[in-house]
Amino acid sequence: MRKLLIAIVWLYFGILLIGPLAYLCRQAMSDGVAAFWGEITRPEAVHGFKLTTEITVIVLVLNLIFGTVTALVLARQQFKGRTLLSGLIDLPFAVSPVIAGFMLVLLFGPETLLGMFFGALDIKVLFAMPAMVLATLFVTFPFVVRELTPVLQTLGKAGEESARTLGANEWQVFLKVTLPAVRWGLVYGATLTIARAIGEFGAVLVVSGNVLLLTQTATLHIYQSYVDFNYVGAYAVAMVLIVVSFAILTVLEVARVRATAGDS
């Protein structure tokens, strides 16, 4: 019975994860290492990696700043509408990324007030970097907040209060007490954000217009290659993203262990 259960789990993992992964690796290398290298160094692929990296970095920085502020406010302040805000944080998980992208298209379309405003300033939002960042922000927003808020709540206020009685001002309290205490939670939230930002497809597809060498991220490039029957290209870029994801997963695991060990 026990062996059967273990076998079922192995089979489940095999079908869902290990099989596809192994097949992907094989296919990426099917025309040899040179072809693989050629595919991932193509200008379109390089541009895709570059664009994905840029979006990820911007989104990560914004999420770290506003996610931390949001978590601090939700964990430390009592105010009207706090429960409503806490509930809204999970919204991006419930809404399909395609719908998120679509909402942005509607919001910044040429006929809307916002669209006209940015149009008048000659700032291109839709089918450009700003909308892609916004779309990625929308889908990654919950990670830092959701990691940090409970950590801050269990941490309590006593450490911050004792720092204040020892003469620290608010900024010193944050830098010297709060931040070090939640650092692994923050790392955990950051890695989740990075992983999701790199992998985001639907929301970005809708708002980017998928313009070659302009608004085509790595995942969009995979999609495009696949549609154009360039399977080796699709597999090769996918494999790079998977390696990156694996590295992130490792960091995540370390962060999780530290986060639970360090706080006990």
Add this chain to the structure above:
Amino acid sequence: MKIEIRHLSKRFGTVEAVSDVSFAVEEGELLGLLGPSGSGKTTVLRIIAGLETPSTGDILIDSVRVNDLPAQRRNIGFVFQHYALFKHLTVFHNVAFGLKIKKWRRAEMAQRVSDLLRLMGLEALADRYPHQLSGGQRQRVAIARALAPKPSVLLLDEPFGAVDAKVRQELREWLIRLHDDLNVTSLFVTHDQEEAMEVSDRIIVFAKGHLEQIGSPADVYEEPATEFVARFIGSMNILEAKVTNGKAKVGSMEFPVSEFPDGQQVQVGFRPYYVKVSEDPARFRQQARLRHVYFLGVAYRLEIETDDGVILRSRMNKEEYRQCKFEVGQPVSYAITHFRILPQEGKPGAFLQPPQPPESGPFTP
């Protein structure tokens, strides 16, 4: 330094946690704030530290009003109930925290920290992290950290609440010695009356946000100003009675209370050690039955039920107890040697009087 609290009140929403509290802490004093949980004592402490803002009232430190001074500028040492040590810093850096904030020179800082660690018996643990310490050690680190920047006042919130009984006793004695050495004005909050008695120069008793009594441990114990204090501090037998012909009667017990008018409802209180019990039915006039005997280590507590069905607690030291051959359930005789009429709820001290022996007749052997 001297601390003065004037007409302090604090509301949380509709709850009045502290209402119109005034008191002063003298220079160098060790003052205990005693009360059950939710009595407002911790709130008072936090208001003094600047961690809560009062709804009304003033806080003066050294005759200067500090209401508008933020916590970080009040120069107060605060020791939290659960230590609140910085987990990511070693013992040394925990203690040095306040000095770094105040930009002490490195050499002076190292000197101050190592002096404090020696005083606390922690010098061997300087490089440990908080999670590697025992509860008692953490508490001492917390006190060292609070003392490091030379605060004018030391505030301790339930300082020994989170350690086990044996360590608690050691820490109490250690705190008294520390206070004798440093002589820094200190306030500590506790719900443990024994702890308050043992450690404090003076005690303030809180109940439901009100200051019930302030005085030396002996004052508070011997002359409780309110019914609450009488019930809260130590153990006391309390009986309800109506005055008739200058006497408060409870069954066959009669307490002379000539200063009270007839018809007045009073509460008669007496400590267990004022209840004398003998296995010899002829020894005292009043008769009862022994219900329980509790061994307390240093003494015995006896629970007797009088012939009128009133349950009384008595306390006997070991020698007395051994001379009597008690068996649970046996008939005993008893006498009440001293009693007092308790002040009534809402009228602190209104009927205060020293304990007096009911010398006239019924209780004497």
